[in-house]
Amino acid sequence: xxxxxxxxxxxxxxxxxxxxxxxxxxxxxxxxxxxxxxxxxxxxxxxxxxxxxxxxxxxxxxxxxxxxxxxxxxxxxxxxxxxxxxxxxxxxxxxxxxxxxxxxxxxxxxxxxxxxxxxxxxxxxxxxxxxxxxxxxxxxxxxxxxxxxxxxxxxxxxxxxxxxxxxxxxxxxxxxxxxxxxxxxxxxxxxxxxxxxxxxxxxxxxxxxxxxxxxxxxxxxxxxxxxxxxxxxxxxxxxxxxxxxxxxxxxxxxxxxxxxxxxxxxxxxxxxxxxxxxxxxxxxxxxxxxxxxxxxxxxxxxxxxxxxxxxxxxxxxxxxxxxxxxxxxxxxxxxxxxxxxxxxxxxxxxxxxxxxxxxxxxxxxxxxxxxxxxxxxxxxxxxxxxxxxxxxxxxxxxxxxxxxxxxxxxxxxxxxxxxxxxxxxxxxxxxxxxxxxxxxxxxxxxxxxxxxxxxxxxxxxxxxxxxxxxxxxxxxxxxxxxxxxxxxxxxxxxxxx
Numbered sequence: 001x002x003x004x005x006x007x008x009x010x011x012x013x014x015x016x017x018x019x020x021x022x023x024x025x026x027x028x029x030x031x032x033x034x035x036x037x038x039x040x041x042x043x044x045x046x047x048x049x050x051x052x053x054x055x056x057x058x059x060x061x062x063x064x065x066x067x068x069x070x071x072x073x074x075x076x077x078x079x080x081x082x083x084x085x086x087x088x089x090x091x092x093x094x095x096x097x098x099x100x101x102x103x104x105x106x107x108x109x110x111x112x113x114x115x116x117x118x119x120x121x122x123x124x125x126x127x128x129x130x131x132x133x134x135x136x137x138x139x140x141x142x143x144x145x146x147x148x149x150x151x152x153x154x155x156x157x158x159x160x161x162x163x164x165x166x167x168x169x170x171x172x173x174x175x176x177x178x179x180x181x182x183x184x185x186x187x188x189x190x191x192x193x194x195x196x197x198x199x200x201x202x203x204x205x206x207x208x209x210x211x212x213x214x215x216x217x218x219x220x221x222x223x224x225x226x227x228x229x230x231x232x233x234x235x236x237x238x239x240x241x242x243x244x245x246x247x248x249x250x251x252x253x254x255x256x257x258x259x260x261x262x263x264x265x266x267x268x269x270x271x272x273x274x275x276x277x278x279x280x281x282x283x284x285x286x287x288x289x290x291x292x293x294x295x296x297x298x299x300x301x302x303x304x305x306x307x308x309x310x311x312x313x314x315x316x317x318x319x320x321x322x323x324x325x326x327x328x329x330x331x332x333x334x335x336x337x338x339x340x341x342x343x344x345x346x347x348x349x350x351x352x353x354x355x356x357x358x359x360x361x362x363x364x365x366x367x368x369x370x371x372x373x374x375x376x377x378x379x380x381x382x383x384x385x386x387x388x389x390x391x392x393x394x395x396x397x398x399x400x401x402x403x404x405x406x407x408x409x410x411x412x413x414x415x416x417x418x419x420x421x422x423x424x425x426x427x428x429x430x431x432x433x434x435x436x437x438x439x440x441x442x443x444x445x446x447x448x449x450x451x452x453x454x455x456x457x458x459x460x461x462x463x464x465x466x467x468x469x470x471x472x473x474x475x476x477x478x479x480x481x482x483x484x485x486x487x488x489x490x491x492x493x494x495x496x497x
Contacts (some may be wrong), residue, residue, distance in 0.1 A: 001095055003063070003077065006038070009094055010065065012079040020062035020077055026157055028088060040091070041067070042084045045099040045185070049084070065091075071435055089189030092160035099163035100191045103133075103171060107178040107188070109222050110199025110235075112353045113296045114273070117197060118289070119324040127317040128309060133166040137178035138324050138459045143169050156187050173307070179217040188222070189404030195306050196222050197299055198234040198244045201450035204350030209299040216240055231306040233299060253306065255298055257291070259280060265298045267291065272364050282311050285319045289328050296323070325348040326458025328357065330484065331475045340482055341372075341427040341446035345474045347458025349378065349405065351388040358396035365451050370398035374442045375421055376435065379410030386415065387422025387482050394422075398427040399445065403438035405456045406464040419481055427486055428435035435463065436477050443481035444488070446451045 021128035024036035039056035041049035062075045083241035092279035123131035213317045228249045236254035254261035269276035272286040286297045304314040348354040373393045377386045404412035412433035428433040432438045
């Protein structure tokens with residue numbers, strides 16, 4: 001891209017300074033600026049890029065794109081625009097060669113189920129021999145090549161870079177999770193979503209959005225921005241399912257397990273072996289457990305048919321799709337299934353997600369089994385959900401273990417205090433700020449064949465404490481607890497009541 005082309009694309013309010021002889025890459029991080037780069041100043045939730053313009057100039061930026069006329073050097077070109085946040089996505093796509101337009105993009109948004117649905121769609125496409133990539137909370141996939149994922153939805157420059165790599169590797173499809181933060185911050189501007197999916201909306205992220213209405217409005221932006229040629233798929237059993245797609249120009253498909261919608265599905269079987277769902281003239285089988293996973297599987301199937309694939313082929317592929325790691329994932333050693341409690345790790349970190357998983361396990365357990373629920377709440381996040389999650393655990397668990405999640409800058413003991421304030425005075429629970437000790441306690445106290453749910457972190461392989469991330473994987477700790485339990489004399493009868 002030439003400087004003249006950059007000016008034409010940005011359509012600035014004014015242009016100042018010296019035109020650069022050549023331009024480098026686009027960046028919004030002043031720390032990464034190299035000589036010749038284009039620095040775009042974007043105001044974020046906690047920091048304003050305009051405060052780092054001087055640093056970018058000192059590092060040799062050839063062009064500054066800003067909402068303010070405050071470049072400290074006349075040797076540097078300055079483009080003053082109305083809104084850098086709206087510009088960065090389309091500009092990143094333009095400079096990367098418009099990779100989003102060379103991919104058929106599927107976006108999944110909602111409070112719970114995003115990762116599972118996105119992963120299922122990607123797995124189905126891969127089984128159907130389609131070159132497909134994935135961008136999500138758990139991982140990135142460049143066709144079959146894995147990559148690390150730090151955010152549910154990355155920044156626009158990273159997204160464009162990833163998409164460019166996908167196109168180079170021959171991908172035709174991209175399935176991506178789309179967070180409310182990303183939609184509110186316009187990180188997906190410039191991406192033409194052909195299929196968009198709404199899962200559900202429940203209490204989460206109110207530390208950022210402040211109200212449920214603002215949270216819902218952010219989700220709705222994905223559907224409002226679609227084109228008429230696309231498909232908007234929504235869970236009509238959610239109270240906001242119809243509203244979320246009410247203004248979309250796209251063709252709408254409403255799914256329901258309760259009443260007739262565009263797509264009506266009926267659960268025929270739901271037990272520890274998986275689910276079986278009748279969807280009009282199709283039968284869908286899945287090894288995933290629980291009613292909430294029936295919604296996930298149905299929406300994945302509908303999305304794939306919207307992409308043009310035969311429903312029977314999609315259903316056949318889904319039968320062997322395992323979904324996302326850390327979502328209702330059983331971590332037991334198979335040789336000890338008869339003498340071990342059933343240990344399940346799940347990412348449930350919201351009241352709705354915890355209730356979905358807990359109620360499912362409660363329904364599936366036999367009368368002789370006890371259900372232990374271990375959970376915590378993240379620090380520096382919405383405090384209102386802490387007592388709500390306590391009440392949910394209290395409703396479904398036979399044993400409750402409260403511990404830390406990612407305490408971040410908060411004192412784990414104070415977070416635990418906020419949680420236990422939601423219990424009734426007579427409720428018995430065990431608490432410990434060490435998640436490792438809490439997991440060992442939960443596993444050690446369970447009798448053979450009991451169920452232990454370790455909720456909150458799922459696939460995460462770290463714990464964040466005071467700004468530092470250290471390795472911590474619930475699945476690894478749970479397996480270690482099971483090994484220690486199997487070597488204990490009390491393992492044949494369980495460690496407690």
